[in-house]
Structures are given as C-alpha cells and as structure tokens.
Amino acid sequence: MTRIDHKTAIVTGAGNGIGRAIALAFAGAGANVVVSDVLADDGERTVREITDGGGEAFFVAADVSDAQQVEDMVAAAVGRYGGLDILANNAGIGGGKLRLHEIEPEDFDRVISVNLRGTFLCSKYAIPHFLAQRDGRIVNTASTYGLIGAPNAAAYCASKGAIINLTRQLAVDYGPDGIRVNAVCPGYIDTHLGRRGPQLTKEEFDAATAVREKAAGMQPLRRQGQPAEVGEVVLFLASDAASFMTGSIVAVDGGCVTTFNYGEASN
Numbered sequence: 001m002t003r004i005d006h007k008t009a010i011v012t013g014a015g016n017g018i019g020r021a022i023a024l025a026f027a028g029a030g031a032n033v034v035v036s037d038v039l040a041d042d043g044e045r046t047v048r049e050i051t052d053g054g055g056e057a058f059f060v061a062a063d064v065s066d067a068q069q070v071e072d073m074v075a076a077a078v079g080r081y082g083g084l085d086i087l088a089n090n091a092g093i094g095g096g097k098l099r100l101h102e103i104e105p106e107d108f109d110r111v112i113s114v115n116l117r118g119t120f121l122c123s124k125y126a127i128p129h130f131l132a133q134r135d136g137r138i139v140n141t142a143s144t145y146g147l148i149g150a151p152n153a154a155a156y157c158a159s160k161g162a163i164i165n166l167t168r169q170l171a172v173d174y175g176p177d178g179i180r181v182n183a184v185c186p187g188y189i190d191t192h193l194g195r196r197g198p199q200l201t202k203e204e205f206d207a208a209t210a211v212r213e214k215a216a217g218m219q220p221l222r223r224q225g226q227p228a229e230v231g232e233v234v235l236f237l238a239s240d241a242a243s244f245m246t247g248s249i250v251a252v253d254g255g256c257v258t259t260f261n262y263g264e265a266s267n
Ligand SMILES: NC(=O)c1ccc[n+]([C@@H]2O[C@H](COP(=O)([O-])OP(=O)(O)OC[C@H]3O[C@@H](n4cnc5c(N)ncnc54)[C@H](O)[C@@H]3O)[C@@H](O)[C@H]2O)c1
Pocket: 012, 013, 014, 015, 016, 017, 018, 019, 036, 037, 038, 039, 042, 062, 063, 064, 065, 090, 091, 092, 093, 094, 114, 118, 141, 142, 143, 144, 185, 186, 187, 188, 189, 190, 191, 192, 193, 194, 196
C-alpha cells in the first residue's frame, strides 16, 4: 500500500470532486493534509471526513488565482505543520460550452487565471520550501482536454495544455533540486465540474449530465471514472513509489485518448 506518512500536503480545490478524493487518499496514506478551496463549507466538510476517520487535516480558504491568498495559504500550511512536502494543484473551472469567437474576453481570462495562473502561483510559493529541503513533489491536475482538441472548450483546452507543458518545464528546472513534478489527465470523471453553483437550472444540469454519461459511454471502459480513481494515481505520483518519475503526463481516462471517437462529447 502506498504510504506518505508524516508528509505535509496541500490540495487545492479539495472541497469537492477530484480534490476531495486526493485529500482523502493523502490522509488515508498518513499525510497531514491542508485542504484548500474557495468554498469554505465544502472544504470544512472534507476536513471533517478526514478527521472523523482518524486522519489529520485543516482547512485554509484561498482563491488560487489570488497571489496574496496563495502566499498566505502556503504560510498557514507551513506554520501549522512545520514544513511542506507535497502540492496537488487541482483547483480548476470549466469554460462553458462555446466556440472561441463566442467567448467573452473576461471569461477566457477567468479560466486561464484559475487553471493556469493558479497552478503557477501555488507552485511559486511552495517551491522555496521544497528547495530548502531538496525534496518536493508537485502533482498537477491537467485533463485529456489538454492533450487533444475537444468540442467547444477553447479556454479550458488552452489552460490544460499549458499546464501540461508547464509540468514538463518545471520538471526540467527543478529535477536537479530533488523536486519531482508530474501531472494527471483525467478523462470523464463523475463530478460537478462546470455545473457547480446557481448558474444552471436543474434541467440544464440533468441535460449536461446526460451528455457526459453518453460521451463517457463511448470510451473504451464505457463509463465515467470516480474521483477516487484519480486520487489514487495522484497519491502514487506524490509518493516514493514514483521516485524516478518526473515530467510525466499520466492519463487517467478510461482509455479516452486512445480513440478518435468523441461523438457528441463536450465538457
Ligand atoms: N471532472 C472531470 O471530468 C475532469 C476531467 C479532467 C480534468 N478535471 C480537472 O480536475 C480538477 C478538479 O475538478 P472536479 O471535476 O473535481 O471539479 P469540481 O467542480 O467538483 O471541484 C473543483 C473544486 O475547485 C474549487 N475551486 C474552483 N475555483 C477555485 C479557485 N479559484 N480557487 C480555489 N478553489 C477553487 C471549487 O470550489 C471546487 O471545490 C480541475 O482542475 C478540473 O479541470 C476534471
């Protein structure tokens, strides 16, 4: 069983979905988990799940696109646990279902700001702690939509493609310092990504869910993945079991990117 006992790990976007699953996997493997999210109630709920199960965690509210909030979040993690070993850059948002000419500039900027700038900022403030101990592990949550083009998702695809090459670039820069940087590319995972909050009616939510299920049903494993199936891979990449892996881009996608068939798929 993969263990990361006594390591301190920050997980962003850990209030829900894949981030919550990463946080639970890390805590189950013995880590001190810093659960971070913009949604305080959701983040606190993840903390309660961990602590009720005998694990160690605390919540820090932070918007990953805000430099000051991220700097404060990293400082809070180090202040609480005395160091930092692992960063899971997971927080992300969808970009709506639009072709590029239909996207408002501020909406494009928001997707890049959360997904890409958020990954940059959290890494920026975590890396000095990794450099000081000549050990650190970053796992970025990219997407299959960063590996290939996909329908009506220009901002999201651009942000995730950038995260993939940033992962490789960081592996080059920081490998000599003992810092490993890898990324997972989830395929269709059963979360509320892009359908969170009041922006969709129940009918729209159900319709979007049906499209996702249909799209996932065309992929080799014929189903959506569960968040825990991504969490386990992120745990592996963050652990010593992956000690010779850096710059790796790992699809966790039920075989999505092995096929041409996107049918009516969209995010
Ligand atoms: N669900 C999928 O099918 C899928 C596929 C590929 C990649 N991903 C990626 O996985 C990651 C997690 O997505 P999910 O599916 O779990 O979505 P989700 O909406 O269930 O969870 C995302 C979490 O991130 C938080 N968040 C959003 N903006 C934030 C910000 N600015 N700062 C801090 N936290 C913020 C949300 O509050 C939420 O708790 C994202 O990066 C997403 O792009 C998801």
